[in-house]
Amino acid sequence: MRSPTDGWTRCSLGHRHWGLAGAAGLLVHRRGADGVELLLQHRVEWSHHGGTWGTPGGALHPDESAVDGALREAGEELGLTASALVLGAQSVDDHGGWSYTTVLATPVGDLEPADLRLNDESVGVAWLSPTDLGVPLHPGLAASLPTLLPLLG
Ligand SMILES: [Zn+2]
Structure with missing residues (x-):
């Protein structure tokens, strides 16, 4: 479904960047056996920065809060539901004229990638260690990880 805020802009x-009103994504994290783990989405090849791994997210709709937008995108792309998550802090990466808000969240219970329902923008989802990724990161997430990691507790 098209939104009036869909479109390319330059910061x-x-x-x-995609999203005339900015964008938001959901960074779900948990404490794993060897430290923090991030629930990341493998982006389909035809998407912007396709083939990389990042947070589910996308362009905000008109008058949509970052939290609402991040949850909507995570629901569309990975089948995540708000009831399965405890929301945490938000971190805004402001580029001037365009910003990306990362909304932190932790799962309420066990959250297994195999239980998620992916749409055609996602070719995979996994819990990954930020210190041992082994996959190419979306450049936006890579740039903001040093800011985000200390927020994860
Ligand atoms: Zn920018």
Whole structure:
């Protein structure tokens, strides 16, 4: 479904971004046996920065809060539901004229990737260690990880 805020824009840093009103994503994290783990989405090849792994997320709709947008996108892309999550802090990566808000969340109970229902924007989902990823990260997430990791507790 198209939104009036769908479209490309250029931020003050000179990047091209999707989402005229900014974008938001959901960073679900948990404490694993060897430290923190992130629930990341493997993005389909045809998407922007396709083939990389990142947080589920996307362009905000008009008058949509970052939390609502992040939850909507996570629901569409991974089948995550708000009732399965405890929301935490938000971190805004402001590029000037465009910003990406990362909403932190932890799962209420066990959250197994195999139980999730992925749409056609996602070719995989997994719990990954940020210190031993072994996969290419979405450049936006890679740039904000140093800011995000200390927030994960
Ligand atoms: Zn930018």
